[in-house]
Amino acid sequence: MAGLPRADRCLVMGVLNVTPDSFSDGGRFLDADAAIAQGLALVAGGADIVDVGGESTRPGAEPVAPAEEARRVVPVVRALAAHGVAVSIDTMHAVTARAAVEAGAVLVNDVSGGLADPDMGATVAALDVEFVAMHWRAHSPLMDALDAYADVVVEVRDELAARVGALAAAGVDPDRIILDPGLGFSKVTESNWPLLARMGEWSGGARVLVGASRKRFLGAAIARAGHDEPAPDQRDHATTAVTTLAAQAGAWAVRVHNATAARDAIAVVSAWQAATETER
Ligand code: PMM
Numbered sequence: 001m002a003g004l005p006r007a008d009r010c011l012v013m014g015v016l017n018v019t020p021d022s023f024s025d026g027g028r029f030l031d032a033d034a035a036i037a038q039g040l041a042l043v044a045g046g047a048d049i050v051d052v053g054g055e056s057t058r059p060g061a062e063p064v065a066p067a068e069e070a071r072r073v074v075p076v077v078r079a080l081a082a083h084g085v086a087v088s089i090d091t092m093h094a095v096t097a098r099a100a101v102e103a104g105a106v107l108v109n110d111v112s113g114g115l116a117d118p119d120m121g122a123t124v125a126a127l128d129v130e131f132v133a134m135h136w137r138a139h140s141p142l143m144d145a146l147d148a149y150a151d152v153v154v155e156v157r158d159e160l161a162a163r164v165g166a167l168a169a170a171g172v173d174p175d176r177i178i179l180d181p182g183l184g185f186s187k188v189t190e191s192n193w194p195l196l197a198r199m200g201e202w203s204g205g206a207r208v209l210v211g212a213s214r215k216r217f218l219g220a221a222i223a224r225a226g227h228d229e230p231a232p233d234q235r236d237h238a239t240t241a242v243t244t245l246a247a248q249a250g251a252w253a254v255r256v257h258n259a260t261a262a263r264d265a266i267a268v269v270s271a272w273q274a275a276t277e278t279e280r
Contacts, residue, residue: 010247013255014047018072023058024232046263053090066093078103094119112136113163121170135182152191157202180209192217207252212242
């Protein structure tokens with residue numbers, strides 16, 4: 001089983017949704033064999049970590065019972081871990097997190113930052129894993145109703161700090177918590193950009209994961225007058241631009257559908273940064 005790779009550059013987390021209804025890849029990898037093949041393809045393409053999820057979090061998505069979620073993801077996690085892949089489990093359910101870690105996952109990625117399930121903190125504390133705490137306000141049916149902020153950077157900073165405090169009280173080592181601004185989750189289009197541009201102001205020096213891949217706010221940014229807004233699979237170049245800037249800004253990892261594009265962009269950032277340092 002692989003641990004998390006060393007982060008001497010921005011890491012690439014490849015998205016693998018074993019769901020019928022995710023916004024970009026829903027339905028493509030519901031079959032375990034197809035999902036395992038896609039996980040291995042993500043690694044071959046440049047992913048350092050494969051993030052396996054069994055419940056769609058897009059606005060309006062149907063909730064999935066933990067037993068069904070675990071049925072979808074555990075065989076995929078087990079097979080990928082057996083191939084030496086560093087696997088992350090994307091879940092809001094403590095029981096699914098535990099089952100996935102027992103099957104070989106090395107990181108728990110909880111889009112609710114531990115808010116959705118009161119058992120998540122203690123469960124993660126008992127498991128020897130890293131934890132991604134994403135900024136989140138409510139489940140899918142309600143998330144768009146809670147997108148008002150007086151100052152999005154300050155409120156995301158304070159709400160994430162509250163999560164870290166609660167998780168630490170449950171026994172999680174704060175140094176093992178990675179923060180994520182939750183792009184698109186209870187955020188109108190314009191709220192996502194300050195969170196990207198002012199990463200250092202809300203992260204408090206913690207490691208940062210950026211999940212911008214193919215999201216609606218990128219479609220809005222690249223839309224052209226007189227044309228339909230680009231569909232999710234037409235947002236990869238915009239995603240790669242975010243990857244480049246996030247890597248330059250020191251993000252720990254990006255969560256993306258196209259691993260190769262991210263890996264190439266990060267290699268360019270590393271070469272550019274190395275040349276900057278030798279010239280000083
Ligand atoms: N976005 C989605 C799902 N999981 N996890 C983290 N940590 N950050 C995100 O931004 C995030 C996530 C929704 O996108 P998907 O349907 O493509 O998985």
